[in-house]
Amino acid sequence: MQLSEHPAVVRIRAVLPVAGEIVYAVGSLWISSTMLRNWPDPSGYWRDTDALAYGLLAAVYLPLALRRLFPVTVLVSTGLCIGTYFTLGYYHVPAVCGMLLALYTVASLRPRRVSYRAAAGALLVLLWGTRLAEPGIGPLSVGFVTVSTIVCWVAGDGSRRLRDLTRRLRLEQEEKARRAVMEERIQIARELHDVIAHHVSVISIQTGLAGYVFSSDPPTARRALDTIGDSAHEALAEMRRMLVVLREEDPAPDARTPPGTGGIGKLDELVKRVAEAGVPVDVRVTGTAYDLPPGIDLCAYRVVQEALTNVIKHAPAARTTVRVHYGEGEVRVRVKDDGPGRTAPVRAPGAASASTGQGLIGMRERATIYHGTVTAEPAPGGGFEVSLRVPVPRAAGHGA
Numbered sequence: 001m002q003l004s005e006h007p008a009v010v011r012i013r014a015v016l017p018v019a020g021e022i023v024y025a026v027g028s029l030w031i032s033s034t035m036l037r038n039w040p041d042p043s044g045y046w047r048d049t050d051a052l053a054y055g056l057l058a059a060v061y062l063p064l065a066l067r068r069l070f071p072v073t074v075l076v077s078t079g080l081c082i083g084t085y086f087t088l089g090y091y092h093v094p095a096v097c098g099m100l101l102a103l104y105t106v107a108s109l110r111p112r113r114v115s116y117r118a119a120a121g122a123l124l125v126l127l128w129g130t131r132l133a134e135p136g137i138g139p140l141s142v143g144f145v146t147v148s149t150i151v152c153w154v155a156g157d158g159s160r161r162l163r164d165l166t167r168r169l170r171l172e173q174e175e176k177a178r179r180a181v182m183e184e185r186i187q188i189a190r191e192l193h194d195v196i197a198h199h200v201s202v203i204s205i206q207t208g209l210a211g212y213v214f215s216s217d218p219p220t221a222r223r224a225l226d227t228i229g230d231s232a233h234e235a236l237a238e239m240r241r242m243l244v245v246l247r248e249e250d251p252a253p254d255a256r257t258p259p260g261t262g263g264i265g266k267l268d269e270l271v272k273r274v275a276e277a278g279v280p281v282d283v284r285v286t287g288t289a290y291d292l293p294p295g296i297d298l299c300a301y302r303v304v305q306e307a308l309t310n311v312i313k314h315a316p317a318a319r320t321t322v323r324v325h326y327g328e329g330e331v332r333v334r335v336k337d338d339g340p341g342r343t344a345p346v347r348a349p350g351a352a353s354a355s356t357g358q359g360l361i362g363m364r365e366r367a368t369i370y371h372g373t374v375t376a377e378p379a380p381g382g383g384f385e386v387s388l389r390v391p392v393p394r395a396a397g398h399g400a
Contacts, residue, residue, distance in 0.1 A: 021065045028101075029061040032094035039091055045134060047089040056085045060098040067105040075102040075118055079125045086129040096145065099126055100152045107156025108163075119153040186365065201312045202231045205277040227276045263297035264324060267304065271322070274308045278316050281308065287326035296390050299366045300324070300333050303374065306363055307335035307386040315339025318383065333388040336379055363388070 036049055036057065047053075059081040067074045079102075082095045103122040107115040126145040133141035210224035264285075271281045292300070304322055311320050318339030325332040360376050363386070367374045372390030379385040 018065075021068065025062050025065040028064065028097065029058055032057050032061060032097070035094045036091055039093075041091065043134075046091040046132060049090065052088070053085070053090045056081050056088075056090070057094060060085070060095055064098060064101060067102060068109065071102075071106045071109045072114065072118070075106050075122070078102040079121060083125050083128060086125070086132065089132060092129040092132040096126060096129070096148075100148055103149065104152040104156040107153045108159040109156075110160075112157065115153060115157060119149060123149045200235075201309045202273050202277045203228050205312055205316065206231070209278070223276070227273065231273060263294075263301050264292065265297075266301065267322065267324070270301070270305055270308065274312065274320075277312050279308065279311050279318065279320055281320045281322060283322045283324070285324045285326070289326050292331060292392060296331065296370050296372075296392060299370055299372070299390060300331060300388060302366055303333055303363050303386065303388045304335055306360075307376075310384075310386075311335075311337045311339065315384070330389060330391045332390075334385065335387075336383060336385040338383040340383075 033054055036053060060078050063074050063077055078098050082099050085095050086092055099122050103115075103118055106118040110118070123146065126149060127142060130138060130141040130145060206224040206227045210221045210228070213224075214221045267283055271283055274281050308320065308322075311318055315337050318337035320335065320337040323332075323334040323336075325334075360374075363374045363376065366372075367388060367390060370390050372388060374386070374388050376386045377384070
Protein backbone atom coordinates (compact mmCIF):
# COMPACT_ATOMS: atom_id res chain seq x y z
CA MET A 1 0.00 0.00 0.00
CA GLN A 2 1.29 3.45 -0.82
CA LEU A 3 2.24 5.73 2.08
CA SER A 4 -0.33 8.36 1.08
CA GLU A 5 -3.09 5.74 1.38
CA HIS A 6 -2.13 4.56 4.88
CA PRO A 7 -4.89 5.35 7.44
CA ALA A 8 -2.40 6.94 9.84
CA VAL A 9 -1.16 9.27 7.12
CA VAL A 10 -4.73 10.21 6.20
CA ARG A 11 -5.49 11.06 9.84
CA ILE A 12 -2.31 13.12 10.16
CA ARG A 13 -3.11 15.05 7.00
CA ALA A 14 -6.60 15.75 8.32
CA VAL A 15 -5.28 16.98 11.69
CA LEU A 16 -2.44 19.15 10.35
CA PRO A 17 -4.60 22.12 9.22
CA VAL A 18 -6.37 22.24 12.59
CA ALA A 19 -3.08 22.00 14.45
CA GLY A 20 -1.67 24.77 12.26
CA GLU A 21 -4.57 27.10 13.08
CA ILE A 22 -4.16 26.43 16.81
CA VAL A 23 -0.40 27.03 16.69
CA TYR A 24 -0.95 30.25 14.72
CA ALA A 25 -3.57 31.53 17.18
CA VAL A 26 -1.45 30.74 20.25
CA GLY A 27 1.69 32.12 18.62
CA SER A 28 -0.06 35.36 17.68
CA LEU A 29 -1.35 35.75 21.23
CA TRP A 30 2.15 35.21 22.61
CA ILE A 31 3.73 37.76 20.24
CA SER A 32 1.01 40.34 20.92
CA SER A 33 1.24 39.87 24.68
CA THR A 34 5.02 40.23 24.56
CA MET A 35 4.69 43.41 22.49
CA LEU A 36 2.12 44.81 24.90
CA ARG A 37 4.27 44.02 27.93
CA ASN A 38 7.56 45.36 26.55
CA TRP A 39 6.47 48.38 24.51
CA PRO A 40 7.78 51.55 26.20
CA ASP A 41 5.28 54.25 27.18
CA PRO A 42 7.28 56.98 28.91
CA SER A 43 4.69 59.66 28.15
CA GLY A 44 1.71 57.68 29.41
CA TYR A 45 -0.25 57.67 26.16
CA TRP A 46 -2.01 54.39 26.89
CA ARG A 47 -3.71 52.72 29.79
CA ASP A 48 -1.50 50.60 32.00
CA THR A 49 -1.35 46.95 31.02
CA ASP A 50 -3.35 44.69 33.33
CA ALA A 51 -5.03 41.26 33.34
CA LEU A 52 -8.03 42.63 31.41
CA ALA A 53 -5.76 43.69 28.54
CA TYR A 54 -4.29 40.21 28.27
CA GLY A 55 -7.76 38.68 28.55
CA LEU A 56 -9.04 40.83 25.69
CA LEU A 57 -6.05 39.89 23.54
CA ALA A 58 -6.74 36.23 24.30
CA ALA A 59 -10.38 36.78 23.26
CA VAL A 60 -9.12 38.36 20.02
CA TYR A 61 -6.55 35.75 18.95
CA LEU A 62 -7.58 32.38 20.34
CA PRO A 63 -10.93 32.23 18.44
CA LEU A 64 -8.95 32.69 15.23
CA ALA A 65 -8.27 28.94 15.41
CA LEU A 66 -11.91 28.53 14.33
CA ARG A 67 -11.92 31.29 11.72
CA ARG A 68 -12.29 28.91 8.74
CA LEU A 69 -15.25 27.15 10.32
CA PHE A 70 -17.10 30.27 11.49
CA PRO A 71 -15.55 33.22 9.62
CA VAL A 72 -18.32 35.78 10.15
CA THR A 73 -18.87 34.83 13.80
CA VAL A 74 -15.16 35.06 14.55
CA LEU A 75 -14.96 38.45 12.78
CA VAL A 76 -17.84 39.86 14.83
CA SER A 77 -16.37 38.48 18.06
CA THR A 78 -12.93 39.86 17.18
CA GLY A 79 -14.39 43.26 16.33
CA LEU A 80 -16.27 43.49 19.63
CA CYS A 81 -13.21 42.52 21.67
CA ILE A 82 -10.90 44.89 19.77
CA GLY A 83 -13.45 47.71 20.01
CA THR A 84 -13.59 47.19 23.78
CA TYR A 85 -9.78 47.03 23.89
CA PHE A 86 -9.48 50.33 22.02
CA THR A 87 -12.20 52.00 24.09
CA LEU A 88 -10.37 51.15 27.30
CA GLY A 89 -7.26 52.82 25.84
CA TYR A 90 -4.73 50.01 25.81
CA TYR A 91 -1.77 50.10 23.44
CA HIS A 92 -3.55 49.56 20.14
CA VAL A 93 -0.98 48.04 17.77
CA PRO A 94 -0.95 44.43 19.18
CA ALA A 95 -4.66 43.98 18.37
CA VAL A 96 -4.63 45.20 14.75
CA CYS A 97 -3.36 41.95 13.16
CA GLY A 98 -6.23 39.92 14.63
CA MET A 99 -8.80 42.19 12.99
CA LEU A 100 -7.06 42.08 9.62
CA LEU A 101 -6.71 38.29 9.63
CA ALA A 102 -10.38 37.84 10.52
CA LEU A 103 -11.34 40.17 7.65
CA TYR A 104 -9.13 38.28 5.19
CA THR A 105 -10.81 35.01 6.19
CA VAL A 106 -14.31 36.37 5.61
CA ALA A 107 -13.32 37.83 2.23
CA SER A 108 -11.78 34.51 1.16
CA LEU A 109 -14.68 32.29 2.26
CA ARG A 110 -17.83 34.38 1.85
CA PRO A 111 -19.44 36.18 -1.12
CA ARG A 112 -18.79 39.84 -1.73
CA ARG A 113 -22.12 41.03 -0.37
CA VAL A 114 -20.95 39.71 3.01
CA SER A 115 -17.28 40.68 2.76
CA TYR A 116 -18.13 44.28 1.76
CA ARG A 117 -19.99 44.80 5.03
CA ALA A 118 -17.27 42.97 6.92
CA ALA A 119 -14.59 45.26 5.45
CA ALA A 120 -16.59 48.37 6.33
CA GLY A 121 -17.10 47.19 9.91
CA ALA A 122 -13.44 46.21 10.34
CA LEU A 123 -12.29 49.59 9.00
CA LEU A 124 -14.53 51.47 11.45
CA VAL A 125 -13.13 49.47 14.37
CA LEU A 126 -9.54 50.08 13.29
CA LEU A 127 -10.16 53.79 12.68
CA TRP A 128 -11.52 53.98 16.22
CA GLY A 129 -8.16 52.68 17.40
CA THR A 130 -6.17 55.36 15.54
CA ARG A 131 -7.18 57.92 18.19
CA LEU A 132 -4.64 56.14 20.41
CA ALA A 133 -1.75 56.90 18.04
CA GLU A 134 1.10 59.02 19.29
CA PRO A 135 0.75 62.74 18.62
CA GLY A 136 1.82 63.73 15.14
CA ILE A 137 1.28 60.36 13.46
CA GLY A 138 -2.51 60.22 13.61
CA PRO A 139 -3.00 60.81 9.83
CA LEU A 140 -0.30 58.24 9.08
CA SER A 141 -2.07 55.73 11.32
CA VAL A 142 -5.38 56.39 9.54
CA GLY A 143 -3.74 55.82 6.16
CA PHE A 144 -2.04 52.67 7.36
CA VAL A 145 -5.17 50.96 8.69
CA THR A 146 -7.18 52.03 5.61
CA VAL A 147 -4.62 50.62 3.18
CA SER A 148 -4.17 47.48 5.28
CA THR A 149 -7.92 46.87 5.33
CA ILE A 150 -8.17 47.27 1.56
CA VAL A 151 -5.17 45.02 0.94
CA CYS A 152 -6.52 42.26 3.21
CA TRP A 153 -9.96 42.41 1.59
CA VAL A 154 -8.50 42.35 -1.94
CA ALA A 155 -6.21 39.44 -1.07
CA GLY A 156 -9.05 37.46 0.51
CA ASP A 157 -11.44 38.17 -2.36
CA GLY A 158 -8.78 37.16 -4.87
CA SER A 159 -8.23 33.91 -3.00
CA ARG A 160 -11.98 33.21 -3.09
CA ARG A 161 -12.22 33.92 -6.83
CA LEU A 162 -9.18 31.75 -7.53
CA ARG A 163 -10.70 28.91 -5.52
CA ASP A 164 -14.02 29.30 -7.36
CA LEU A 165 -12.20 29.29 -10.70
CA THR A 166 -10.27 26.18 -9.72
CA ARG A 167 -13.50 24.46 -8.70
CA ARG A 168 -15.20 25.40 -11.97
CA LEU A 169 -12.24 24.16 -13.98
CA ARG A 170 -12.28 20.88 -12.06
CA LEU A 171 -16.00 20.48 -12.70
CA GLU A 172 -15.49 21.26 -16.38
CA GLN A 173 -12.71 18.69 -16.58
CA GLU A 174 -14.92 16.11 -14.87
CA GLU A 175 -17.75 16.92 -17.29
CA LYS A 176 -15.41 16.63 -20.27
CA ALA A 177 -14.15 13.31 -18.97
CA ARG A 178 -17.73 12.13 -18.48
CA ARG A 179 -18.67 13.19 -22.00
CA ALA A 180 -15.55 11.51 -23.40
CA VAL A 181 -16.48 8.26 -21.65
CA MET A 182 -20.05 8.55 -22.94
CA GLU A 183 -18.86 9.22 -26.50
CA GLU A 184 -16.51 6.27 -26.27
CA ARG A 185 -19.34 4.05 -25.07
CA ILE A 186 -21.53 5.25 -27.94
CA GLN A 187 -18.71 4.58 -30.38
CA ILE A 188 -18.23 1.05 -29.01
CA ALA A 189 -21.98 0.41 -29.17
CA ARG A 190 -22.11 1.73 -32.73
CA GLU A 191 -19.18 -0.43 -33.84
CA LEU A 192 -20.63 -3.51 -32.14
CA HIS A 193 -23.97 -2.92 -33.82
CA ASP A 194 -22.45 -2.41 -37.25
CA VAL A 195 -20.12 -5.40 -36.98
CA ILE A 196 -22.61 -7.83 -35.47
CA ALA A 197 -25.93 -6.84 -37.06
CA HIS A 198 -24.86 -7.36 -40.66
CA HIS A 199 -23.13 -10.67 -40.16
CA VAL A 200 -25.84 -12.05 -37.88
CA SER A 201 -28.48 -11.08 -40.43
CA VAL A 202 -26.58 -12.93 -43.16
CA ILE A 203 -26.10 -15.93 -40.88
CA SER A 204 -29.80 -15.94 -39.97
CA ILE A 205 -30.93 -15.91 -43.60
CA GLN A 206 -28.42 -18.55 -44.63
CA THR A 207 -29.31 -20.75 -41.67
CA GLY A 208 -32.94 -20.70 -42.70
CA LEU A 209 -32.00 -21.48 -46.30
CA ALA A 210 -29.71 -24.34 -45.29
CA GLY A 211 -32.40 -25.86 -43.11
CA TYR A 212 -35.01 -25.54 -45.84
CA VAL A 213 -32.94 -27.23 -48.58
CA PHE A 214 -30.84 -29.48 -46.36
CA SER A 215 -32.40 -32.71 -47.76
CA SER A 216 -33.70 -31.58 -51.15
CA ASP A 217 -30.68 -29.57 -52.36
CA PRO A 218 -27.46 -30.51 -50.51
CA PRO A 219 -25.15 -28.35 -52.72
CA THR A 220 -27.19 -25.21 -51.94
CA ALA A 221 -27.22 -26.14 -48.27
CA ARG A 222 -23.43 -26.57 -48.41
CA ARG A 223 -22.98 -23.13 -49.98
CA ALA A 224 -25.22 -21.62 -47.32
CA LEU A 225 -23.15 -23.24 -44.58
CA ASP A 226 -19.96 -21.95 -46.20
CA THR A 227 -21.43 -18.46 -46.23
CA ILE A 228 -22.36 -18.83 -42.56
CA GLY A 229 -18.81 -19.84 -41.72
CA ASP A 230 -17.29 -16.98 -43.73
CA SER A 231 -19.60 -14.43 -42.11
CA ALA A 232 -18.80 -15.75 -38.64
CA HIS A 233 -15.05 -15.66 -39.27
CA GLU A 234 -15.22 -12.12 -40.67
CA ALA A 235 -17.32 -10.92 -37.75
CA LEU A 236 -14.76 -12.32 -35.31
CA ALA A 237 -11.90 -10.74 -37.28
CA GLU A 238 -13.58 -7.33 -37.20
CA MET A 239 -14.27 -7.70 -33.49
CA ARG A 240 -10.60 -8.46 -32.84
CA ARG A 241 -9.47 -5.45 -34.88
CA MET A 242 -11.90 -3.22 -32.99
CA LEU A 243 -10.67 -4.49 -29.62
CA VAL A 244 -7.08 -3.76 -30.64
CA VAL A 245 -8.00 -0.16 -31.40
CA LEU A 246 -9.96 0.22 -28.15
CA ARG A 247 -6.91 -0.93 -26.18
CA GLU A 248 -4.74 1.82 -27.66
CA GLU A 249 -4.07 4.85 -25.48
CA ASP A 250 -5.42 8.13 -26.88
CA PRO A 251 -5.67 7.10 -30.50
CA ALA A 252 -6.18 9.88 -33.00
CA PRO A 253 -9.70 10.01 -34.51
CA ASP A 254 -8.64 8.39 -37.78
CA ALA A 255 -6.32 6.00 -35.94
CA ARG A 256 -9.45 4.40 -34.50
CA THR A 257 -10.10 2.99 -37.95
CA PRO A 258 -7.66 0.05 -38.21
CA PRO A 259 -6.49 -0.92 -41.66
CA GLY A 260 -8.65 -3.58 -43.25
CA THR A 261 -11.76 -2.87 -41.15
CA GLY A 262 -13.84 -1.71 -44.11
CA GLY A 263 -14.18 0.91 -46.77
CA ILE A 264 -15.59 1.68 -50.18
CA GLY A 265 -12.90 -0.56 -51.65
CA LYS A 266 -14.49 -3.55 -49.90
CA LEU A 267 -17.98 -3.06 -51.27
CA ASP A 268 -17.55 -6.04 -53.60
CA GLU A 269 -17.04 -8.39 -50.65
CA LEU A 270 -20.03 -6.88 -48.87
CA VAL A 271 -22.24 -7.17 -51.95
CA LYS A 272 -21.17 -10.79 -52.43
CA ARG A 273 -22.26 -11.70 -48.91
CA VAL A 274 -25.58 -9.91 -49.37
CA ALA A 275 -26.15 -11.65 -52.70
CA GLU A 276 -25.51 -14.99 -51.05
CA ALA A 277 -28.23 -14.05 -48.57
CA GLY A 278 -30.64 -13.76 -51.50
CA VAL A 279 -30.57 -9.99 -52.12
CA PRO A 280 -29.25 -9.03 -55.58
CA VAL A 281 -27.27 -5.79 -55.47
CA ASP A 282 -26.14 -3.57 -58.32
CA VAL A 283 -23.17 -1.31 -57.52
CA ARG A 284 -22.22 1.70 -59.59
CA VAL A 285 -19.42 4.15 -58.91
CA THR A 286 -19.45 7.52 -60.68
CA GLY A 287 -17.01 10.39 -60.71
CA THR A 288 -13.25 10.19 -60.48
CA ALA A 289 -12.40 7.95 -57.53
CA TYR A 290 -9.84 9.19 -55.02
CA ASP A 291 -8.57 8.05 -51.65
CA LEU A 292 -10.89 9.00 -48.81
CA PRO A 293 -9.69 9.71 -45.27
CA PRO A 294 -9.97 6.48 -43.25
CA GLY A 295 -12.79 7.75 -41.04
CA ILE A 296 -14.93 8.96 -43.94
CA ASP A 297 -14.18 5.77 -45.88
CA LEU A 298 -15.38 3.63 -42.96
CA CYS A 299 -18.41 5.88 -42.47
CA ALA A 300 -19.53 5.38 -46.07
CA TYR A 301 -18.93 1.63 -45.84
CA ARG A 302 -20.89 1.29 -42.59
CA VAL A 303 -23.85 3.23 -43.99
CA VAL A 304 -24.00 0.92 -47.00
CA GLN A 305 -23.59 -2.10 -44.73
CA GLU A 306 -26.41 -1.01 -42.42
CA ALA A 307 -28.71 -0.16 -45.33
CA LEU A 308 -28.12 -3.58 -46.94
CA THR A 309 -28.61 -5.29 -43.58
CA ASN A 310 -32.00 -3.63 -43.30
CA VAL A 311 -32.86 -4.84 -46.81
CA ILE A 312 -32.01 -8.39 -45.75
CA LYS A 313 -34.25 -8.00 -42.68
CA HIS A 314 -37.22 -6.21 -44.20
CA ALA A 315 -37.17 -6.79 -47.96
CA PRO A 316 -35.09 -9.94 -48.64
CA ALA A 317 -36.47 -10.37 -52.18
CA ALA A 318 -35.96 -6.74 -53.22
CA ARG A 319 -33.56 -5.66 -55.91
CA THR A 320 -31.13 -3.14 -54.51
CA THR A 321 -28.86 -0.52 -56.07
CA VAL A 322 -25.84 1.09 -54.46
CA ARG A 323 -24.58 4.33 -55.97
CA VAL A 324 -21.28 5.90 -54.94
CA HIS A 325 -20.43 9.28 -56.41
CA TYR A 326 -17.06 10.98 -55.94
CA GLY A 327 -17.80 14.68 -56.26
CA GLU A 328 -15.72 17.82 -55.97
CA GLY A 329 -15.11 18.07 -52.23
CA GLU A 330 -17.70 15.47 -51.22
CA VAL A 331 -18.69 11.85 -51.54
CA ARG A 332 -22.29 10.70 -51.89
CA VAL A 333 -23.72 7.25 -51.29
CA ARG A 334 -27.26 6.09 -52.07
CA VAL A 335 -28.77 2.69 -51.32
CA LYS A 336 -32.23 2.06 -52.76
CA ASP A 337 -34.39 -1.05 -52.84
CA ASP A 338 -37.69 -1.75 -54.60
CA GLY A 339 -39.22 -3.67 -51.73
CA PRO A 340 -42.33 -2.64 -49.75
CA GLY A 341 -41.98 0.87 -48.33
CA ARG A 342 -40.91 1.18 -44.73
CA THR A 343 -41.58 4.12 -42.47
CA ALA A 344 -38.36 4.25 -40.49
CA PRO A 345 -37.04 7.81 -40.37
CA VAL A 346 -33.93 8.65 -38.41
CA ARG A 347 -35.17 9.03 -34.89
CA ALA A 348 -33.76 10.98 -32.01
CA PRO A 349 -31.69 8.97 -29.52
CA GLY A 350 -33.93 7.24 -27.01
CA ALA A 351 -36.90 7.13 -29.38
CA ALA A 352 -35.63 4.37 -31.63
CA SER A 353 -37.25 1.03 -31.97
CA ALA A 354 -35.44 -2.13 -31.11
CA SER A 355 -35.01 -3.08 -34.74
CA THR A 356 -33.66 -0.66 -37.29
CA GLY A 357 -33.85 2.49 -35.20
CA GLN A 358 -30.48 2.00 -33.55
CA GLY A 359 -28.81 1.32 -36.88
CA LEU A 360 -30.28 4.45 -38.45
CA ILE A 361 -29.19 6.48 -35.44
CA GLY A 362 -25.71 5.00 -35.83
CA MET A 363 -25.66 6.14 -39.47
CA ARG A 364 -26.55 9.67 -38.48
CA GLU A 365 -23.99 9.75 -35.66
CA ARG A 366 -21.24 8.56 -37.97
CA ALA A 367 -22.13 11.16 -40.58
CA THR A 368 -22.33 13.93 -37.98
CA ILE A 369 -18.78 13.21 -36.82
CA TYR A 370 -17.56 14.12 -40.33
CA HIS A 371 -20.06 16.98 -40.85
CA GLY A 372 -22.17 14.86 -43.18
CA THR A 373 -25.90 14.15 -43.43
CA VAL A 374 -27.97 10.98 -43.72
CA THR A 375 -31.56 10.56 -44.87
CA ALA A 376 -33.53 7.34 -44.59
CA GLU A 377 -37.05 7.39 -46.00
CA PRO A 378 -39.46 5.68 -48.39
CA ALA A 379 -38.46 6.29 -51.99
CA PRO A 380 -40.88 8.28 -54.20
CA GLY A 381 -41.32 5.39 -56.66
CA GLY A 382 -41.66 2.74 -54.00
CA GLY A 383 -39.15 0.91 -51.87
CA PHE A 384 -36.78 2.51 -49.40
CA GLU A 385 -33.79 4.77 -49.85
CA VAL A 386 -30.83 5.69 -47.66
CA SER A 387 -28.63 8.59 -48.75
CA LEU A 388 -25.34 9.82 -47.33
CA ARG A 389 -23.47 12.99 -48.15
CA VAL A 390 -20.09 13.67 -46.53
CA PRO A 391 -17.78 16.58 -47.34
CA VAL A 392 -14.21 15.54 -48.07
CA PRO A 393 -11.31 17.85 -47.13
CA ARG A 394 -9.78 19.37 -50.25
CA ALA A 395 -6.33 17.95 -49.46
CA ALA A 396 -7.79 14.45 -49.30
CA GLY A 397 -9.94 14.85 -52.39
CA HIS A 398 -7.06 16.09 -54.52
CA GLY A 399 -4.25 14.11 -53.05
CA ALA A 400 -4.96 10.84 -54.81
